[in-house]
Amino acid sequence: MAKPLSEYQRKRDFAVTSEPSSSSPGRRAPSALAFVVQKHAARNLHYDFRLELDGVLKSWAVPKGPSLDPSQKRLAVHVEDHPLSYAGFEGSIPAGQYGAGDVIVWDRGIWQPHEDPHKAYTAGKLKFTLVGEKLAGDWALVRTRLKGSGDKEQWLLIKENDQQARSISDYDIVQAQPKSVLGGAALGQAKTALPDQLTPQLATLADRAPAGDWHYEIKFDGYRMLARVRAGRVHLLTRNGHDWSDRLPRQVKAIEALKLKDCWLDGEVISLSHDGLPDFQGVQQAFDSGHSQDLVYYLFDAPFLHGHDQRGTALQDRRAALKAVLDGNKSPLLRFSEAFAADHRDILQSACSLGLEGVIGKRAGSPYSGVRSADWIKLKCRQRQEFVIVGYTPPQGARGGFGALLLAVNVDNTLLYAGRVGTGFDQATLQALYKKMQPLSRQSSPLANPLSGSQARGVRWIRPQLVAEVQFAEWTREGLVRQAAFVGLRSDKPPEQIVREQVLPQNRASKISISHPERxxxxxxxxxxxxxxxxxxxxxxxxxxxxxxxxxxxxxxxxxxxxxxxxxxxxxxxxxxxxxxxxxxxxxxxxxxxxxxxxxxxxxxxxxxxxxxxxWGATVDKIQTPDLFVLDLDPDPALPWKSMLEAAQLVLSVLDELGLAAYIKTSGGKGLHLIVPLARRDGWETVKAFAKAIAVFMTQQLPERFTATSGPGNRIGKIFIDYLRNGRGASTVAAYSVRARPGLPVSVPIGRQELASLRSAQQWNVANLEERLHGLKADPWAGYANRQRISKKMWQKLGAQPPSP
Known part of the structure; x- marks a missing residue:
């Protein structure tokens, strides 16, 4: 008798293909039986329909895919068993390998056999219910007597006539829903389609090089530029999404010559001085004069490469892949940003001795998160940043144009005075800048903090539309720059984004010494x-x-x-x-x-x-009277995410009917937490009993979906409404706590309007939570401070009684 999965193993070279190499049937905790449908663009496009049974995935190739029309009896060719781990496989099977081509997870969920699945499978007539992201309702797989190629059995996949059935003329599900249920991508797009826009990763200012494994590159003194390659066409975009392709035609042609598939590349356009060093004023003059053809485009990252999303790939692997595609580059206008060869303790001194502005440090193994984070740091030889120009003073003596520029930064959507700069200008720069400022003249100050009489004397105010880059010795206690020198204008950064850069000290974690920080x-x-x-x-x-x-x-x-x-x-x-x-x-x-x-x-x-x-669900000052209760929706792991969202909506509807406002957060694990704030009146026993009454009510109303009994064996194919966290001494993971799971997901509050678009209980983690928090326009838990009472009428609606006093 052949070993389980021996045929699967025989057909594949796991040194070449990225398909899972499991050599034995899988074993896992009690759970409902899983199913998966994978869309497979092999020699012929087909759909692989797989049902879990006996620790493997029984598999059928369905050429036309599933249909919701009962009259459409779809051919299903029985193929070799696959390991359970194959249910999550997406990617490209290399040419020359069995089944070469792209694979996506088109649907997944659980299947519920209507009778003993082993007897039904042996008899060749399986009837079952699917609970998936796309497929639902009752189905049948029936073995036929038709002869196929070789010894492969021919079956038919048939939709039963129930509420989920739909005529093919009305709705073809494989045409209407072509994308993956994991990443939302269509076949051939790996896991994520190339986005139209990309937010660049930004570095945080640091005071010194940290210990650990870091890669250092030159801090280029130029304009940040992203290259998007789609269908062979190249567009060069600034960090704010402005298309500068027409201003950099030779650089566009250099990238086109690489003949890359869909990509996003990250780098910086710079001008090189006669000494071969970056020259910021040279970049500015090149763009102002229309002679930007000779600017050099240094590339240092590849968030997307050849159609593959590399944002979650380790930094060193992304850079290695980028360097490999640049090996064929013959243009002097396109270069790879090599790492700095120096010990981290000497890195800044080495950069400064070469006359560089500084260095950029990037943490080995870090992802490309598209936000400003501590994974990328900048170390500067001298402090330097952008400021909004809000005015100028008249010139003194023989000097023309103006005397000094008045500088400001944004704080809480207002402009605050940050000092002035009166050096670093040659005569041509004075005149050109003075000419730019004249049309922007205004009568009043745009600053939120008015200047004193002596400071404001003679100042000519302008509308805050110009951005200057300035280097300086330090910030004073009053928040002003000292010993400032003008470097140049920035046309690639809008004034509203200019803020004071805060230094990230490497002992940032308070004053506590972190032992084994590199662990x-x-x-x-x-x-x-x-x-x-x-x-x-x-x-x-x-x-x-x-x-x-x-x-x-x-x-x-x-x-x-x-x-x-x-x-x-x-x-x-x-x-x-x-x-x-x-x-x-x-x-x-x-x-x-x-x-x-x-x-x-x-x-x-x-x-x-x-x-x-x-x-705990109570505060220390009133420890005996909880001020909230929690309903933890804990699903069978095999259930599709769609079932979790539907369950949450159902429980929320019951809470609405009771007149209780609830607040939602991801668990950071598998499910969702519904938090109900309470007035501090009832004791632990009463609050826990009320939470249990809700769980029991939901189970009585929808026993096929919910259970109020703990234990993996009791939630097979269902969602356990865990009310047990509401007893004295019990606890629930706090909002914004990290979870001890791979990827370090975070338990995150969401607004009710966000629930339908939520993709996973682990949607946010330590790498991407900051991006969400910065983008929040309103508190997702607005109203959480309002407290509610459990009334007698609520108990009655649930058909329950409060515990006796």
Whole structure:
């Protein structure tokens, strides 16, 4: 008897193909049976229909794909079993390999056999229900007596006539929904289609080179430029999305000559001086004079390359791939930005001795997140940044044009005075800049902080539309630049984006010493212990309001998430820096409970190996009366995400009917948390009983979807409404807490209007949460401070009774 999956193994060379190489049937925790449909552009386009049974995926090739029309009996050719791990496979099978071509996950979910699946499979007549992202309802697979090629059995895939059935003339699902359910891409686009716009990764100003594995490049003194290649056409775009292709025609042709497939490349356009060093004024003069053809385009990253999304790929791998495609470049206008060859302790001194502006450091293993983060840092030989020009003073003596420029930066959507610059101009620059400022004249100051009489005397104000780059010695205590010198105008940065750059000190994680800062906490993302501390500090304004005044429990993983993990509710003998130990009377018979209410305590917890932060449903001042309850929607992992969204909407509808406002957050795990704020009136037993009553009500109304009984065996194909977190001493992961899972996802509050578009319970993580927080226009939990009471009428609607006093 052949070993399981032996035929699958025989047909594939796993040194060449990226398909999973599982050699034995899979075993996993109790769960519903999974199904997957993969769209496969092999020699002929077809759909691979796979059902989990006996630890493998029983597989059929369906040439025309599934149809919702019961009259459409689709041919399904039985092929070899596949490993369970194949259910998540997307990518390209290389030429020369069995099944060569692109594969996407077209649909996935669970299947529920109507009778014993083993007997039905052997008899050749499987009837089942699908619960997928796209396919649903009752189906049948029926073996026929038709002879196919070789010994492959011919089956038919048939949709049963139920509420989900639709006529093919009315709706063809494979045409109407062609994309992957994982990344949303159509076949041939890998996992993500090339976006029309791309936000560049930005660097954070730092005071010195950090320890660890970093790559350093020259800080180019030019204009940031992104190259988009689509269908052979090249467009060069500024960091703000302006198309400058017409201004850089020779550089466009140089990239076209590389004959790249769909790409986004990142780099900087610079002018080289006679000494071969970057010359910012040379760039500005080249664009102003229309002679930008000789500018050099240095490339340093490739977020997308040959149609593949590389943003999640490690920095060094992205750069290696970019360098490989540039090996065939013959244009002197296109170059690769090589890494700086120097020890990190000497890196800045080496750059400054060469007359460079500074260096850019990039953390090895980091992704391309498209935001300003601590993964990219800039070290400058002298402080230098952009300022908005808001006015100028008259010239003195024989000088023409103007005397000095008045500078400002944006703070909270207003302009604040930042000093003046009166050096660094030659006569031509004075006259050209003076000419640019004349049409912008205005009578009043655009500054939010008015200048004193002596400072404002003789100032000519202008509309804040010009941006100057200025180098200077330091910031004064009053927030003004000292010993400033003009470098040039910036036409690639809008005034409203100009803010004071804040230095990221390398001891950023408060004043607490982080032991083993280079320790990898999560191998999947390469996140180090120091980075986790920095992440928590960076989001402290978001997470601390959910931690303050509540007992906190810590999930600690001192050796990283793949090592042993500890759940700690009491302070015991562990000395966590700056953590607050609560009154022992709050939890008699145990060591003291803990509270985190400062940044120092937050970072101190990370120092002691903490990853997750869990809080009680009551505050320390009224520990016996909860001020919220939680409904944790915990799904069978095999269920499709669509089922989770539908379940959340159903529970929210019941809460609406009860008159209770609920607030949603991703769990950072598999499901969602619904948080219901309460007035502090009822005790733990009553609140927990009420949460249980909701769970039981949902289970009674929709037993095929929900269960109120814990344990993996009880939630097969269902969602467990976990109400058990509402007892005294129980806790729930806090809003904005990291989870100890691969990729370090974060539990994130969302608005109810965002629920329908939510893609996963792990949609946000330590790498991309900052982008969401910066983009928020409104508080997703607006109204959360309003407290509600559980009424007698609510109990009645649920058909339940409160516990006896």
């Amino acid at each position: 990898i906490i999560d191998p999947a993302s390469g996140t180090q212990k120091a980075q986790l501390a920095q992440f928590y500090q960076s989001i402290s304004n978001w997470i601390l309001p959910h931690l303050r005044h509540r007992p906190v429990a810590l999930l600690r993983a001192p050796e990283g998430i793949e090592g042993e993990q500890f759940f700690q509710k009491h302070s015991e003998r562990l000395a966590i820096p700056h953590i607050t130990q609560l009154d022992p009377s709050l939890d008699p018979g145990h060591a003291r409970l803990m509270e985190i209410h400062t940044v120092a305590a937050l970072v101190g917890a990370v120092q002691m190996g903490t990853i997750e932060l869990h809080t």
